Amino acid sequence: MPEGDTVARQCRILDDALAGAVLTTCDLRVPRAATADLTGWRVAEVRPRGKHLLLRLTPPVPGPPPMTLHNHLMMDGIWHVDGKALRSSDTSAGPRSPDTIRILLEARREDGRERRAIAYDVKQVQLLRTADEEQLLGSLGPDLLDATWDEDPSLRERAITNLAAEPERPIGLAMLDQHVLAGIGNIYRSELCFLRRLHPAAPVAAETDLGALVDLARRLLVLNQDREVRVTTGGMLGRDGNLWVYGRGGKQCRRCRTRIERGELAEPRLEGTEARVLWFCPRCQAGPRCPPPAPPRRGRRR
Secondary structure, three states: OOOHHHHHHHHHHHHHHHOOOEEEEEEEOOHHHOOOOOOOOEEEEEEEEOOEEEEEEEOOOOOOOOEEEEEEOOOOOEEEEOOEEOOOOOOOOOOOOHHHEEEEEEEEOOOOOEEEEEEEOOEEEEEEEHHHHHHHHOOOOOEOOOOOOOOOHHHHHHHHHHHHOOOOOEHHHHOOOOOOOEOOOHHHHHHHHHHOOOOOOOEHHHOOOHHHHHHHHHHHHHHHOOOOOOOOOOOOOOOOOOOOOOOOOOOEOOOOOOEOEEEEEOOOOOOOOOOEEEEEOOOOOOOOOOOOOOOOOOOOOO
16 A cells, blocks of 8 residues: 555656646546536645545635545556556556546646546545535544644644554554554554664553654655655665665564564454554564564465
């Protein structure tokens, strides 16, 4: 699933392409919004909220309230602008089947240029009044890429308070909970735990400085929001040295040469929740062991 920095970058590209443009085509291929006709509406802006994308629209005539076209990339979603994928590092960024189109927008800018934006495989597509965004997303934790973060210290304090609320919860699960703080995904979860020398299954209370953890998480997302290739090591380790532990199971730890281990961590209180794979150094991140990942299921393909 894309992390907050990837979503922010996609929103910025979409905003550059569509902000101020008037929709000439709006095809929403989901049952709850399929009959909506937004032709003539103007794209005011495209903004992220954690891992959610918000396309805010203003009506062509006075009367109707401004609307927001909300969507979430989840695991497979991707936007293309003028035929170009917005996640160039994604191995599935090439052409997709038309059957997977969920949003198709065509718009004319003030300079007369036509732009086309297509969302493939996005989820949670819904059209709502912009004034009602908080009803949909108000339960999210503070967004680590919120543009007002530096001016509003309450965002940082709320993130710290949310983390500290459940001191016995595994920290690797708390960081992924978007209701605690928004924007961290599996890559940053693994990398942050390594950088803070925390085992992902250790309780939140094992982190003695939650403020430092939150600050580091924000710094990494901010540094990477303009990059197509994510880097958490400082970019000093060569071509294949962008990450410390994520995806490096069986390889040597860049710090101590111990073999990186791969495990799984699930939320026991949420029945049916799938375990997420993670990576860690058993020496640099001493702590409770994670169960090994389940073997892949074998069976006849359907």
